[in-house]
Amino acid sequence: MDEIDEIYEAVLDGDMRATPEYVQAALDAGVSASAILLEGMIAAMNEVGRLFEEDEYFVPEMLIAARAMKAGLSILRPFLVDAGIEPVGKVVLGTVQGDMHDIGKNLVGMMLEGAGFEIVDLGTDVAPAQFVEAVRNGVDILGLSALLTTTLSSMESTIKAIEEAGLRGAVKLMVGGAPVTDGYARKIGADGYAPDASQAATLAISLIA
């Protein structure tokens, strides 16, 4: 196995200890930071997403793969900066006001990070004003998550608040969470909806294309 394959396998297996070691070994062997990122880690996270969609991977496997990727990125990041490799875009994520469910949102963040985005996670129970503030600070995509039927309305009021602040044109809005549907996303004026984390990554890429 070459260095890239080792990184790919370690991320796929969620091996948080081996991944940074292999990243270091690859850098030492002169493999480029961009190849490590694209062919090793991002490729592995794509495969994780595919396995998740096929019901072969579940949330736990996804969580540990993302954790392994993060551990690898902590070694790789300075080299990416040196090589001038920029994130493909900046995404702000949050679970809307009144809602504490965050597993889905976290997975979306991990898969987007795995697809090369910079992620700012505002956490759970995020008020519309906090989202507005984040958009004001400059962001390509805002991702809203809701798991309760009672908090779907917070999703709508967040989008309204962004419109009222005159910022709607400045950001792409994507929404998700178990009770959210494509139809609902359109009704409240979002730019996109994805049913799971791996499709969220594909959606995000299409939104900034």
Added chain:
Amino acid sequence: MEMTSKQRLLTALKGGVPDRLPVTTHHLQDYFRNTYMDGKTDIEVFDHLGMDAIHWTEPYRPDPSQGEYFDPLQEAPTNPSFSKRIVSDDWCITHEALPDSRYKTIRYTITTPKGNLTTVLQSNEYTTWVTEHLIKEKKDIDIVGEYVTAPKCNVEQVNQEAEAFGERGLVRGTICGFDISGQPGTWQDAAVLVGIEKLILATFDDPDWVHELLGILNGRKEVYIRSLKGAQYDVLELGGGDASTTVISPKLFRKFVAPYDARLIELVHEAGQRIAYHTCGGMMPILEDIAAMEPDAMETFTPPEMGGDARLAEAKQRIGDKVCMIGGFDQYHHFVNSSEEDTRAAVRRRFAEAGEGGGYILSPSDHFFDADANLLAAFADEARQCRYQ
């Protein structure tokens, strides 16, 4: 012959064929009763809508010989189906309100001879949730293991309530959850105490610690279950959505959920009681695993439109001869923003998918907060017309 609600629900629970499709719901939320039902009590709501009723009750009793007593500092639970907590001199629970501009926020402190444990709960008009988990460090479980009290069932009170409820429906209880904010299933209880993501990661990083925690929680539930002998419950709830495949894998279910909850189900049967195993979330990859624990019923069969994965007809075929099935109805799309015809048609579809041969109780797949009273009435009425004879 027309069955009483109790006969009908019990017949289905035992896998038999009732006179018609039994129709009920899971816990009625206070928000729903107050907003849409003029504050009616549970039984008034069931009667008003023409559903087969459930009476939830979980009265505890302390064991004074072990130094236990009812928590003198706890305000009486607003919901009469919840008991007051059982504490001791070595397991004291105090609480204080924390300032918060948005939610009612309360910090609970459990004081023991070897240190304190704290947790913070918030609530709004809909519900209550945990914002600070009780178990923060690995060693916290040693304190729990040494000092936690285990409630016992107040059998006499259950039986009085069961007598009074009579033929109106089922008397339902819950396998005791942890103090302050617990849940019936062993894994589910642990998830509330530790936080689900942290707990999942711990299964990879320190599985022995997770097993130790599950063992402690299991032991507490065992004591409760042994005290259930003679209680005239019709069914008790175990399980929880954190053990669904929306959240964990079949592999984790087999290692960290099934061994513990299967043991409890065995004890429940020894105590002459029945279990409904609750999985609000994905179930299809673990249907047979759940059935293999031998619960009497399985719920909630949440459909994909509500974040679950249930395909009811397939589930019926795979496990319908082993357990009673409860749930499967999409309350999100058929209790609001639907027409009566659509809601009625959805009832018919569920009956066609899971009704054959009995052993099926129609119910929304778990909680709902907002519901149109006319749609609920149509839901119940259509079910009453789904007849077996």
